[in-house]
Amino acid sequence: MSTVTRAQLAETIYAQVGLSRNESADLLEAVLERISTALEAGESVKISGFGTFSVRQKGRRIGRNPKTGVEVPILPRRVLVFRPSQVLKGTVNGEVVDDDGEDS
């Protein structure tokens, strides 16, 4: 499967906005960094038409080493979850979805 990376995204910004390649890459990084900082603070990030990144608190539970069967405590932790919007779910299935079809 072909993979899109920072380089291609920055190249598209460069082509669409007319910033320098360097600045396009910096702006992409700034976007990812802002999102990361908000999530780090436990805040949800909602990108309409795309999806919502949110942080979920997981409680302490007892896990098991599947190889040895030994019980190990899994400490409380926070995990990141991404919920795609209706628009994105439609797009990946080749549908054209109205923006109003977006879930909250």
Added chain:
Amino acid sequence: MTKSELIAALAEANPHLTGKDVETIVATIFDQISLALARGERVELRGFGAFTIKQRLARTGRNPRTGEAVPVDEKVVPFFKAGKELRSRVNKGAARTEPTRG
């Protein structure tokens, strides 16, 4: 944080850009990720995470209200897996706000 708050914060930090430019940049990023997924490609942003699609087989669902069986077609769903760095940043945020005991 919403998309418009993200745009506003970036515009403030980059006064040499117009609000419209910043809007285009943010829209371009998410549009390109969506389009790549629609082409069946994966988007990998090291440190942040990877967007991929997962295949879901056709199944028989049920209308939860009536209990009626409804066929659900095969489909693909978007999936995001946080990168190592982001995963640990999110979890460290927890350590700061809720110190874990022993």
